[in-house]
Amino acid sequence: xxxxxxxxxxxxxxxxxxxxxxxxxxxxxxxxxxxxxxxxxxxxxxxxxxxxxxxxxxxxxxxxxxxxxxxxxxxxxxxxxxxxxxxxxxxxxxxxxxxxxxxxxxxxxxxxxxxxxxxxxxxxxxxxxxxxxxxxxxxxxxxxxxxxxxxxxxxxxxxxxxxxxxxxxxxxxxxxxxxxxxxxxxxxxxxxxxxxxxxxxxxxxxxxxxxxxxxxxxxxxxxxxxxxxxxxxxxxxxxxxxxxxxxxxxxxxxxx
Numbered sequence: 001x002x003x004x005x006x007x008x009x010x011x012x013x014x015x016x017x018x019x020x021x022x023x024x025x026x027x028x029x030x031x032x033x034x035x036x037x038x039x040x041x042x043x044x045x046x047x048x049x050x051x052x053x054x055x056x057x058x059x060x061x062x063x064x065x066x067x068x069x070x071x072x073x074x075x076x077x078x079x080x081x082x083x084x085x086x087x088x089x090x091x092x093x094x095x096x097x098x099x100x101x102x103x104x105x106x107x108x109x110x111x112x113x114x115x116x117x118x119x120x121x122x123x124x125x126x127x128x129x130x131x132x133x134x135x136x137x138x139x140x141x142x143x144x145x146x147x148x149x150x151x152x153x154x155x156x157x158x159x160x161x162x163x164x165x166x167x168x169x170x171x172x173x174x175x176x177x178x179x180x181x182x183x184x185x186x187x188x189x190x191x192x193x194x195x196x197x198x199x200x201x202x203x204x205x206x207x208x209x210x211x212x213x214x215x216x217x218x219x220x221x222x223x224x225x226x227x228x229x230x231x232x233x234x235x236x237x238x239x240x241x242x243x244x245x246x247x248x249x250x251x252x253x254x255x256x
Contacts, residue, residue: 018155021213022122022195024144025135028218028225032142036232039212040204043118043197046182051189057168057181117178120197120205122146126216127253131192132246139218139246142229146211154205157197159183163190175200209237216255219246 024041026032031042046055123131132139148154161183168184170177179198197205215233217226226245233241244255 018149018158019124019195020147020149021126022124022146022148023126024120024122024146025131025141026144027135027137027141028221033228033232035144036212036229036238037236038204038206039209039236040206041120041197042204043120043199043202046117046119049119051185053186054182057170059170063171063173116201117175117182118199118201118203119182120199121192122195122197124193124195126255128191128193129253132218132253136218138220140220140222141218142221143216143218144212145214145216146207147213148207148211151208151211154197154207154211157199157205159196159198161185161189161192161194161196163187210240212238212241214242214244217243217245219248219253221245 026035035041049055125131126143126145132141132143135141136143148158159179159182163185165187168181170181182198183196185194199205215229217229226243230243233239247254247256
């Protein structure tokens with residue numbers, strides 16, 4: 001069934017104030033220690049994100065029309081060198097351009113223009129038990145608390161995720177539009193209260209030591225790992241970092 005993009009609402013990208021605390025859940029692995037030593041957050045390729053809907057967007061009729069015009073001109077140029085050009089029906093050329101365009105996704109087209117987007121996910125809620133289970137290795141990992149509220153270079157890359165079941169529609173073929181589309185997720189994910197650092201063509205975003213305020217240890221993290229993290233902080237200009245441990249109660253969790 002063919003979908004008409006105009007039947008869906010257009011979701012706009014609104015900038016809001018950065019929260020004073022944003023949290024990064026992390027499993028217990030070597031990359032957790034590397035993060036503290038390098039003072040950098042890893043940004044993964046969109047194809048490795050766990051939401052299967054990330055990257056599924058419609059293209060507006062107007063954008064498709066403009067791109068098809070460009071594609072048709074390119075196809076005409078290619079065919080014009082062929083002696084049989086004048087005998088080829090123009091409808092065939094238009095149909096060829098249309099199919100050539102539709103075989104590429106919005107992201108493939110952007111990436112061909114240098115628009116390779118990387119994502120680092122954060123959340124507003126450190127007490128989200130599902131996040132501890134899914135992203136901190138069933139509470140064997142950690143949660144790092146950052147303050148980016150006064151860091152322009154990171155603030156400029158931060159977007160708050162908007163949750164909606166309306167289908168996102170691309171209106172422009174630009175990196176800015178790609179970032180807007182990547183700030184939209186389906187409502188099934190809204191309990192994650194996600195913020196995203198969106199960057200182009202880099203794998204890591206550096207932070208200053210003072211940006212890391214606290215490390216929360218999962219209730220199931222072993223003692224040796226906790227001691228290693230504390231020692232790593234002491235040796236890497238992170239002596240100020242506060243440490244707390246998850247406490248399991250009948251009513252939920254807290255940190256002591």
